[in-house]
Amino acid sequence: MAPRAYFDHLVIGSGLAGLAFAVKMAQAFPERTLCVATKAREDESNTKYAQGGVATVLEGHGDSYGSHVRDTLLAGDGLCDPEVVEMVVRQGPERIRELVQWGATFDRDPMGRPHFGMEGGHSAPRVLHHRDQTGLELEMTLIAQVRDLPNIHLWEHHFALDLICGRAVCHGAHFLDLATGRTISVYASSTLLATGGIGRVYGHTTNPHIATGDGIAMAHRAGARITDMEFVQFHPTALYQEGGGPSFLISEAVRGFGAQLKNRQGRRFLLEADPRGELAPRDVVSRSIALELENSGADHVYLDCTGLDSQELREHFPTIYGRCLQQGLHMERDWIPVVPAAHYLCGGIEVDRNGRTDIENLFACGECSRTGLHGANRLASNSLLEALVYAHNSYEFLAQRPLGRKRAPRCTQGPTMGPGTAQDVQGALLALQGLMREKVGIIRTQKRLLAAQGELETMERALLAHSEGNPYDPRSLELRNLLAVAQLIVGQALQRGRNHGGHYNLDLIATTFP
Secondary structure: OOEEEEEEEEOOOOOHHHHHHHHHHHHHHOOOHHHHHOOOOOOOHHHHOOOOOOEEOOOOOOOOOHHHHHHHHOOOOOOOOOHHHHHHHHHHHHHHHHHHOOOOOOEOOOOOOOEEEEEOOOOOOEEEOOOOOOOHHHHHHHHHHEEEOEEEEEEOOOEEEEEEEEEOOOEEEEEOOEEEEEEEEEEEEEEOOOOOOHHHOOEEEEOOOOOOOOHHHHHHHHHOEEOOOEEEEEEEEEEEEOOOEEEEOOOHHHHHHHOOOEEOOOHHHHHHOOOOHHOOOOOHHHHHHHHHHHOOOOOOEEOOOOOOOOHHHHOHHHHHHHHHHOOOOOOOOEEEEEEEEEEEEOOOOOOOOOOOOOOOOOEEEEEHEEOEEEEEOOOOOOOOHHHHHHHHHHHHHHOOOOOOOOOOOOOOOOOOOOOOOOOHHHHHHHHHHHHHHHHOOEOOOHHHHHHHHHHHHHHHHHHHHHOOEEEEEEHHHHHHHHHHHOOOOOHHHHHHHOOOOOOOHHHHHHHHOO
């Protein structure tokens, strides 16, 4: 029998959403024990790579809640929940104040006032940022808080295998200790999934290697409702590079600063698709780039920063400037080759306003959750705000409830047998990523989606055939989760009868846009 551990609250994932929840709960209830488990290092998360910032409205800065709400609803292409949007936007200032109290710093203008950046889809500058490393600043701020709280147990290198569920109640999760190879069962009164995104299903992504959709796949296997998976947001401007692997993000804020997108002839082709040009929502910009590449046969387009102040570029975007220099590119005089890359999932595990799933005692927060805020397309820099708001709401809900049973129930299943060492995990992963990129990318067709569905079923059978009797292998376990995520994306894309935001099916154009 696998060893067992017992905590009051279990958090799976160490990004902004999971850490914010853990800090709030641990500070308010020092007698309670919390476990924050992550499959990598404590600071490795999607949050760490968020360059842009946090969208929020602060009094006295010429903006309004109503304007932020309207911009979010417009970007979401009619599929946002208006009440959720209003709730998240209005909570923004208080959540920002908490971050500052915890030690986070944001850039200020020469007068000492908060400096707000402009990003695509926003009608006013409202994005607070820490240069071009906002996510890293918030991640390290929260980790410092966690380290000072003795009732939080931070487990690095623990891979979550499956949730422990029975009769639609979650009791915790099974883990693989990557250091020892042993499994351990963790029981808790509440379990929060904060496992981040799914970008690795596409290969060409701004997400880190850990973004393999583990939480969504586990929740799906446990029977939780998963929705809107077809709405994958592609960031328009990732630094172009041949081959796969994580792509370096050229932040939305660079276009908000005045950079222009051009084709190889120097034409600002975006203006033909939307009068907002570079400041149109991401789905519009990414789709326009994809069509330009398809029509021209080019591999990439260009981001032109040559008309911008060199000193200000270096001050506002030091990480991006440095990375471009490593590639031999001077932002002030060279056009930067860029392509869209998978960036953010707008769907996921369906939750209510308190982060509750339809499985009792199971919560989800951050990118793995579907809250209703983003609809079919995320407004730039709304995701960090969403993570903070829903972490707070889940904390408040659980703080008002008595702790439930955290001992092991009489009848719970062990972890479902995950695939062991497949003969060629890397080859299978590359095949999956190639399939998703070619058939389930920015521009889709019914024929491509149906072909992808059949190929994914074949891939799943092949993987399972290699798994029987083999030991757990992290790469194969991630591949299992990615296959589950891919099937959800394709299946829900086939069910969507109308184009919205991040889902664009050429076969639906005639009925969608008369």
